[in-house]
Amino acid sequence: MDLFRLTRAELAAALAPHVDRPFRTAQLWEALHARGAAEWDEMTDLPKELRARLAERFAIAPPAVVSRQLSRDTTCKYLLRLADGATIEAVDIPDRERRTLCLSSQAGCALACTFCVTGYWGAGRDLGPGEIVAQVRAIQRDRGHASDRLNLVFMGMGEPLLNLEAVREALELLARTVSLRRITVSTAGVVPGIEALARWPRRPNLAVSLHAPDDARRSALMPLNRTWPLRDLLGALRRYPLESGRKLTFEYLLVKDFNDAPGDADALARLVGGFRAKVNLIPMNPDPVLDAALVPPEPARVEAFQERLRDRGLIATVRRRRGGDVAAACGQLRAFGRDPRGFRQRAS
Ligand code: SAH
Numbered sequence: 001m002d003l004f005r006l007t008r009a010e011l012a013a014a015l016a017p018h019v020d021r022p023f024r025t026a027q028l029w030e031a032l033h034a035r036g037a038a039e040w041d042e043m044t045d046l047p048k049e050l051r052a053r054l055a056e057r058f059a060i061a062p063p064a065v066v067s068r069q070l071s072r073d074t075t076c077k078y079l080l081r082l083a084d085g086a087t088i089e090a091v092d093i094p095d096r097e098r099r100t101l102c103l104s105s106q107a108g109c110a111l112a113c114t115f116c117v118t119g120y121w122g123a124g125r126d127l128g129p130g131e132i133v134a135q136v137r138a139i140q141r142d143r144g145h146a147s148d149r150l151n152l153v154f155m156g157m158g159e160p161l162l163n164l165e166a167v168r169e170a171l172e173l174l175a176r177t178v179s180l181r182r183i184t185v186s187t188a189g190v191v192p193g194i195e196a197l198a199r200w201p202r203r204p205n206l207a208v209s210l211h212a213p214d215d216a217r218r219s220a221l222m223p224l225n226r227t228w229p230l231r232d233l234l235g236a237l238r239r240y241p242l243e244s245g246r247k248l249t250f251e252y253l254l255v256k257d258f259n260d261a262p263g264d265a266d267a268l269a270r271l272v273g274g275f276r277a278k279v280n281l282i283p284m285n286p287d288p289v290l291d292a293a294l295v296p297p298e299p300a301r302v303e304a305f306q307e308r309l310r311d312r313g314l315i316a317t318v319r320r321r322r323g324g325d326v327a328a329a330c331g332q333l334r335a336f337g338r339d340p341r342g343f344r345q346r347a348s
Contacts, residue, residue: 001058002083003032004130007165018053032060033130033173036137059083062134065142075323078139079335082107082131086124087335090135090156091328098149103135105167106158107335111188113209113222115253115294116331117287118157124335127158129169136174150178154185155207157333161185161193171204180204186251191228194236207249207280208237212259213267221253234271247315248277254305255284260297265308278315281306285321285329 001014012025019025027045031037038060040051061083069077076092091102108124109116136152152174154160160167167185174183186207187193197203212218218225237248250272254260272279283296296302302318309316321329 002061002128003028003058004062004083004134005128007129008169014058015054018057019050024050028054033133034176036062036134038062063088063131063138065138068142069326069328071323071326071328073322073325075326075328076139076143077323077326077328077333078135078142080135080138082127088124088127088131088135088157089328089333089335090139091323091333092139092143093322098151100151100153101136101139102153102156103132104156104158104333105132105154105160105163109158110162111159111222111224113188113224114291115211115221115255115284117289117327117334118331120287120289121334124158126163126166129166129173132166132170133173150182152178152183153207154183154204155330157335159188159190161187161190161197164193164196168200175202181246184249186249188222188224189228189233190224191232191236194233194240198236198240203243205246205249206240207251208233209251209253210268210272211251211253213264213271217259221255230271237275242276246276248275250275250277250279251282251319252279253282253284254297254302255293256295256297256301258293260301260305262304262308265305266312269309269312269314273312273314278317279309280317280319281309282319282330283321285324285331287327287332 003011006014008029011029015025015028024046031043037043040055043051063080063082066079066081074094078090079087080090081087086107088104088107090104093100093102104127106124106126108122109118110123112119154167171183180202183204184207185204186209188209197206211221215225215229218230242248252268281302283302284294286295306316306318323329
């Protein structure tokens with residue numbers, strides 16, 4: 001039984017036959033996920049006999065770093081293997097005095113967005129809260145920067161709002177050391193997930209992958225738009241309670257000759273103009289496994305798009321591409337180790 005995969009309720013159920021008191025769940029949870037205990041013997045708050053009994057049934061097997069790829073720009077991509085053999089990637093993106101860790105929430109993604117390599121390789125299982133938190137711990141340990149100022153973004157593999165309970169429990173653990181203001185959950189637009197998030201008493205920042213100013217083009221890029229079209233998505237976001245001083249982020253993928261025209265900027269401005277929000281433009285990161293037409297616009301065109309949004313009163317930034325030389329940039333995570341075909345594709 002893999003302890004890192006279990007939600008808190010699942011851990012309680014797994015422990016129930018073996019423990020005397022219900023608070024043992026809380027003790028084990030703290031030891032594993034808050035303190036990062038690597039051995040049963042470190043858990044001195046548990047009675048010795050209990051530790052021995054648990055050790056017979058449960059292994060402490062946190063996600064392990066299998067490999068790391070360092071980009072020329074100092075971004076570092078990690079391949080991690082989970083106890084059941086599933087693999088995920090997470091990325092460390094240093095930027096002067098702070099760094100951003102990009103975390104995975106699933107070992108694959110079922111949403112099949114046409115521009116994303118994770119989606120190309122298909123669905124993978126949900127990560128447990130411990131597996132999400134362990135990505136931060138593994139990278140911190142490897143890079144030796146436990147005291148750095150961190151931003152955490154759920155922009156790695158998977159759709160965080162399709163794995164809500166684990167993400168919620170992971171956030172509870174992570175928020176002890178990183179302010180929720182420095183944590184961002186990015187969604188492709190899972191409306192019931194946004195509605196659930198809206199009811200949480202304490203929330204991370206929310207980023208929404210918009211990517212097109214109309215349903216026809218959004219559905220062409222993102223099949224989930226047929227389930228939750230723009231009208232529903234924007235409706236849920238209008239009802240979303242934003243704490244003071246916070247903004248929503250709308251991510252907008254820029255694809256050459258697809259959604260990068262001046263008129264598209266105007267349409268985007270009309271869609272999101274009423275929100276307390278910023279727009280983060282992401283020039284498309286191409287990949288050999290994806291449709292060859294999916295390429296970024298020329299830099300001047302990206303700049304013109306940004307200017308046009310600014311002229312219409314929006315806050316618009318362009319996401320700098322990081323880690324592209326090691327396939328660590330947005331949309332390029334595939335957990336190479338998972339499928340040998342991945343290596344062939346990359347080599348071609
Ligand atoms: N499932 C979440 C997190 C995904 S990754 C979501 O959809 O938001 C974070 C961002 O990278 C998303 O905005 C996603 O659309 C974007 N992205 C995916 N593939 C990309 C690519 N090839 N080039 C640029 N951005 C990409």
